[in-house]
Amino acid sequence: MDEIEEVRRVTDALKAVEEIADREQRVRAKSQIMAAQVARNKEWAAERNQLIRELWDGGNGLSYRKIADRLGIKLATVQDAFRDYKGSGTHRPKADSPRPRSKPAEG
Numbered sequence: 001m002d003e004i005e006e007v008r009r010v011t012d013a014l015k016a017v018e019e020i021a022d023r024e025q026r027v028r029a030k031s032q033i034m035a036a037q038v039a040r041n042k043e044w045a046a047e048r049n050q051l052i053r054e055l056w057d058g059g060n061g062l063s064y065r066k067i068a069d070r071l072g073i074k075l076a077t078v079q080d081a082f083r084d085y086k087g088s089g090t091h092r093p094k095a096d097s098p099r100p101r102s103k104p105a106e107g
Contacts, residue, residue: 048073049081056082 001009017033020026048071055067068075 048077052078052081 014033017026017029020029051071052067055062055070056064062070064078065075068078071078
């Protein structure tokens with residue numbers, strides 16, 4: 001079975017959970033899935049970050065933008081891999097080197 005078919009099967013399974021008629025059973029099933037995913041998130045993110053660094057290859061490989069396109073992720077996610085940022089995206093740390101500011105107008 002190819003990768004796309006595997007993803008389709010997972011998506012179909014999640015949709016089936018959303019369609020459970022009994023609300024209590026549906027919420028119970030969703031809660032179990034969410035708990036299982038929390039355990040996976042750290043490992044999945046670590047694998048993604050490792051691949052991002054390999055594709056970048058110390059600056060000799062792909063650009064950040066090309067890595068994002070190739071993996072189907074946001075550019076900010078690629079940047080975060082090099083900042084070791086693991087947050088939600090609303091409180092990202094500022095870049096190490098600030099952008100140069102233009103000189104104030106003399107008057």
